[in-house]
Amino acid sequence: MVDWALQLPMIYRVHAGRTTTVPPVAFSQILLNGFDDGSRPDLFDWECHLSQVWPHVRVRKTLETRAFDALPWPMFSAAPAFWAGLAYDDRSLAEALELLSCVTVEHLRDLTSEVPIKGLGATCGGRSVLHLSAELLRLAHRGLLRRVEQNIEPSWVPDLLDPLLDVVTSGVTFAERSLREWGESVSSSPLSFVDAVTIGGARRR
Known part of the structure; x- marks a missing residue:
């Protein structure tokens, strides 16, 4: 470094x-x-x-850490909620480190090139990124629930992970949704696309 x-x-x-x-x-x-x-x-x-x-x-x-870029506003809170649940709960952090213990620097370098192309279909050390993402999200959610129980977080904080839960459940990333909308609902119009991802546009969907 x-x-x-x-x-x-x-x-x-x-x-x-x-x-x-x-x-x-x-x-x-x-x-x-x-x-x-x-x-x-x-x-x-x-x-x-x-x-x-x-x-x-x-x-x-x-x-x-780098966060998500260029998302509809309601989705941005998912990033700090994810890291709070994963990194600020000792049990979730320990389980996450165990889950990723076989991930090497070479794996991470490969992912840097593979994920932008394959999304959740990419693999890391023989395991799918979708599987790893779902497991890390599960650990983050449990960590947030424990932080709520300890009165560290308000009760609504775990719900901030819902946009990410939707991604791992559907297997469709935000980028893939944007590509779909570009060719369908916004008719390849830049102005319509920008309107669709504003706060109001996000609420309409």
């Missing part, structure tokens, strides 16, 4: 209360040569640089 980030250019810098652009050179070169104004990078510059890169998981003061 560190070596990889060192080879990436820094996009901007916050210094003396101002945000400025940085020449497109590797951060390792900035460590060696400093900035154009003669100043040297410090720990804050490194933290700022790490906030400008976008791996699947960013190591900052917390582990920051």
Whole structure:
């Protein structure tokens, strides 16, 4: 992670209360040569640089994972609900780690290329992504229920997972639904498609 980030250019810098652009050179070169104004990078510059890169998981003061992009507004809450139930409940977290204990770095690299093409039909170490997704969702739901029992979450929070439950039950992803709507209900019209995925459009469906 560190070596990889060192080879990436820094996009901007916050210094003396101002945000400025940085020449497109590797951060390792900035460590060696400093900035154009003669100043040297410090720990804050490194933290700022790490906030400008976008791996699947960013190591900052917390582990920051990529969330779902470009979904109808009611679906966005499913992402934090999923991670709260999975990662903030000790039992669910332990079972999830056991479930994924055979997943290797190579598997994850393959999935990066395979999932955008095959969706839930992709496989990971001989197991379907649909199966793994359903199991992780089940663990997240149980984790949320336990957090409700402990008065950590309000009673309605587990329901935020319903959009994801619909996906693993139907086997149809949001991307596949969008492709279907593009050719059917929105008649390949960009304006109609945008209207269909707004808050009002989502409620109409």
